[in-house]
Amino acid sequence: MANRAPRQAPQRTCVSCRSTGDKRALVRIVRGPEGVEVDPSGKKPGRGSYLCHQLECWQLAIRKGRLDAALKTRLTPDEKLRLTEFVTTLSAAEPGTAVAV
Numbered sequence: 001m002a003n004r005a006p007r008q009a010p011q012r013t014c015v016s017c018r019s020t021g022d023k024r025a026l027v028r029i030v031r032g033p034e035g036v037e038v039d040p041s042g043k044k045p046g047r048g049s050y051l052c053h054q055l056e057c058w059q060l061a062i063r064k065g066r067l068d069a070a071l072k073t074r075l076t077p078d079e080k081l082r083l084t085e086f087v088t089t090l091s092a093a094e095p096g097t098a099v100a101v
């Protein structure tokens with residue numbers, strides 16, 4: 001049997017800053033049957049898009065409609081609030097990765 005090259009990690013792009021990184025290093029947002037929500041497992045059914053861990057990217061994606069366009073939907077005020085609350089917990093858990101705007 002021949003030795004195989006190590007499998008390369010899937011790459012994804014942040015819908016806000018357009019930086020590319022490992023799929024597991026970005027946060028997946030999914031538009032599924034229950035609406036728009038964060039998908040930490042990356043396996044929920046529905047249309048997904050990715051954001052990096054920077055607070056600025058989340059704010060721009062929500063405020064400028066980039067997330068709406070990527071998910072092909074219009075975020076409700078409640079969904080925007082839940083996403084904003086999630087990113088504040090994310091930035092609190094990972095000091096130094098979030099950039100305040």
